[in-house]
Amino acid sequence: MTLEEMNKFARCFDSSAKVFIKDDSPLMKFLAFFVRLFNKRFSAGFATTIGNRVYIPKLWLGRDLSRLLIHEVRHIQQCRWCGLGIHPWVGFPFYLILYGLLFFPIGLAFFRYLFELDADARAWAWSLNSGEDTSSVRSRSESFAKTVASWDYLKPWPASWVEKGFKKSFEKVLVGFNRA
Numbered sequence: 330m331t332l333e334e335m336n337k338f339a340r341c342f343d344s345s346a347k348v349f350i351k352d353d354s355p356l357m358k359f360l361a362f363f364v365r366l367f368n369k370r371f372s373a374g375f376a377t378t379i380g381n382r383v384y385i386p387k388l389w390l391g392r393d394l395s396r397l398l399i400h401e402v403r404h405i406q407q408c409r410w411c412g413l414g415i416h417p418w419v420g421f422p423f424y425l426i427l428y429g430l431l432f433f434p435i436g437l438a439f440f441r442y443l444f445e446l447d448a449d450a451r452a453w454a455w456s457l458n459s460g461e462d463t464s465s466v467r468s469r470s471e472s473f474a475k476t477v478a479s480w481d482y483l484k485p486w487p488a489s490w491v492e493k494g495f496k497k498s499f500e501k502v503l504v505g506f507n508r509a
């Protein structure tokens with residue numbers, strides 16, 4: 330996908346969405362300075378969403394990032410909910426507190442776990458609806474659960490609980506998909 334295609338795709342799901350190249354952003358470089366203390370692959374291996382802005386590593390240009398964008402745009406919508414539906418930036422300060430600080434940044438960041446689970450569940454449903462194999466979507470959900478539970482996400486919640494929560498949500502998404 331080109332940057333233009335990504336913007337077009339993302340705006341189908343939230344009209345405020347804007348996609349940028351992470352490598353070109355001074356804000357992302359500033360953030361990377363701190364995040365790389367616990368996540369070495371932050372700049373080249375992770376997309377980051379702030380408010381209505383999605384930052385994609387330059388290396389990923391040309392790939393099909395639809396599924397990833399579904400996940401990232403869900404974070405934009407989560408921000409919007411935190412701002413009572415007005416705009417992602419209205420909700421961003423509250424989102425940031427929930428995502429980063431409550432109840433404690435490491436080990437007890439329940440909302441970071443919850444927001445990642447919710448965003449990925451959206452992407453699982455999208456993948457299943459797009460005709461992807463159940464087993465391949467499930468195995469991706471399991472591997473993302475491990476990533477979320479790791480230092481890459483600053484260990485938000487006990488790993489076994491994260492994995493259990495992801496598993497339970499995946500089965501719920503699957504039931505919904507099979508029923509539809």
Ligand SMILES: [Zn+2]
Pocket residue numbers: 400401404444445448
């Ligand atoms: Zn995410």
